[in-house]
Amino acid sequence: xxxxTTLVLIRYGEIGLKGRNRPAFERRLAxxxxxxxxxxxxxxxxxxxxxxxxxxxxxxxMQRRLEGVFGIVSFSPVRRVPLDLDAVIAAxxxxxxxxxxDRPPGPATFRVAARRANKRFPYxxxxxxxxxxxxxxxxPPPGRGLAVDLGDPDVTVHIEVRDDAAYVFARTAxxxxxxxxxxxxxxxxxxxxxxxxxxxxxxxxxxxxxxxAVHFHSYPFTSDRSREKVVDLARILARYGGPLxxxxxxxxxxxxxxxxxxxxxxxxxxxxxxxxRIAERLAAQHGALALVTGESVGxxxxxxxESLQTIGEVAALPVLRPLVGFDKTxxxxxxxxxxxxxxxxxxxxxxxxxxxxxxxxxxxxPEQARAVEAPLDIEPLIAGALERTETLxxxx
Ligand code: ATP
Ligand code: MG
Numbered sequence: 001x002x003x004x005t006t007l008v009l010i011r012y013g014e015i016g017l018k019g020r021n022r023p024a025f026e027r028r029l030a031x032x033x034x035x036x037x038x039x040x041x042x043x044x045x046x047x048x049x050x051x052x053x054x055x056x057x058x059x060x061x062m063q064r065r066l067e068g069v070f071g072i073v074s075f076s077p078v079r080r081v082p083l084d085l086d087a088v089i090a091a092x093x094x095x096x097x098x099x100x101x102d103r104p105p106g107p108a109t110f111r112v113a114a115r116r117a118n119k120r121f122p123y124x125x126x127x128x129x130x131x132x133x134x135x136x137x138x139x140p141p142p143g144r145g146l147a148v149d150l151g152d153p154d155v156t157v158h159i160e161v162r163d164d165a166a167y168v169f170a171r172t173a174x175x176x177x178x179x180x181x182x183x184x185x186x187x188x189x190x191x192x193x194x195x196x197x198x199x200x201x202x203x204x205x206x207x208x209x210x211x212x213a214v215h216f217h218s219y220p221f222t223s224d225r226s227r228e229k230v231v232d233l234a235r236i237l238a239r240y241g242g243p244l245x246x247x248x249x250x251x252x253x254x255x256x257x258x259x260x261x262x263x264x265x266x267x268x269x270x271x272x273x274x275x276x277r278i279a280e281r282l283a284a285q286h287g288a289l290a291l292v293t294g295e296s297v298g299x300x301x302x303x304x305x306e307s308l309q310t311i312g313e314v315a316a317l318p319v320l321r322p323l324v325g326f327d328k329t330x331x332x333x334x335x336x337x338x339x340x341x342x343x344x345x346x347x348x349x350x351x352x353x354x355x356x357x358x359x360x361x362x363x364x365x366p367e368q369a370r371a372v373e374a375p376l377d378i379e380p381l382i383a384g385a386l387e388r389t390e391t392l393x394x395x396x
Pocket of ligand 2: 192193194195
């Protein structure tokens with residue numbers, strides 16, 4: 001233990017907050033931050049309308065923990081010092097050095113931006129700027145030239161003089177934005193082992209939705225490795241928006257029935273309709289208000305508007321497709337940032353790849369699909385799959 005402690009000031013998107021929602025938003029955000037810092041013994045509190053957190057770790061570890069918390073727009077490590085100019089100068093020097101250590105070597109520019117909320121403090125803002133600025137200039141970090149630039153400095157040292165203490169910060173890290181998970185109800189995502197659906201889950205979590213997942217597994221057509229892959233993805237996603245329940249549905253009998261009774265070019269469409277039906281039952285059991293998929297438009301043959309309609313008609317719940325406006329390259333980029341990409345590209349196939357024919361119908365119509373699936377005993381197939389569903393729970 002180094003005895004190091006980091007205090008952070010957390011900022012959130014106030015512009016989009018409607019007055020009435022604000023207290024609930026703040027409470028949820030504080031809860032999510034508390035959850036993120038719990039394993040390291042962190043504390044979270046609100047003070048004068050601002051959110052603070054503190055934990056016995058360094059800034060890098062604090063960043064790692066907070067940069068995934070939805071609802072945070074940005075956050076800064078702050079020093080809280082007594083209302084005394086020398087103490088403020090010492091803190092400003094430390095913070096400037098901290099900020100400069102993140103930058104390439106060589107000369108750097110800075111400015112001081114003081115705000116005096118406490119009018120009893122004997123120096124006015126401009127006066128604080130000048131005095132602290134002069135002290136910093138007089139004592140640059142070793143090997144580093146310093147100059148003041150009021151227009152576009154490399155580092156801005158912020159000083160806020162409040163009634164109880166002065167707060168000094170010079171570094172700011174970006175949070176993901178969005179809404180704290182738990183603000184927007186629950187949804188159930190269809191999670192494959194691919195690149196897209198984990199990103200779709202992340203995007204719904206970012207909108208404050210508590211997301212559970214369902215995976216359709218066709219053992220022994222698909223291996224335990226492909227199941228493990230989805231389990232790994234669920235574990236990564238739970239870090240952002242957990243707890244996350246993953247329902248693993250035994251889909252083998254459904255797939256076997258479909259490939260036995262339906263023409264090959266219809267297999268994908270009918271399989272997806274069965275997935276939606278089963279997902280909707282699970283959603284009802286677990287209080288989910290929408291389904292989520294990683295579908296986009298035009299990405300693959302099965303993702304035409306006709307296909308989305310024909311698949312979607314079996315579900316009464318809204319089907320959310322947060323990737324619908326993105327290109328594959330953008331989705332890949334997001335998957336890398338979220339940390340799911342490396343797992344998603346592992347080679348183990350999910351159930352669909354095995355059954356995909358060379359020439360799937362690209363413009364399936366709902367009435368055709370209904371005729372094609374008529375030979376299936378849909379209800380018993382659904383009941384059988386649900387009976388053999390296993391639920392795993394992942395903590396945040
Ligand atoms: P992904 O990268 O998410 O696998 P994809 O581009 O491969 O998507 P499809 O294979 O057409 O597209 O799947 C479309 C969507 O259907 C997926 O994003 C996912 O939401 C759902 N899905 C597909 N296969 C499964 C599965 N085995 N279990 C659960 N959901 C699935
Ligand atoms: Mg896929």
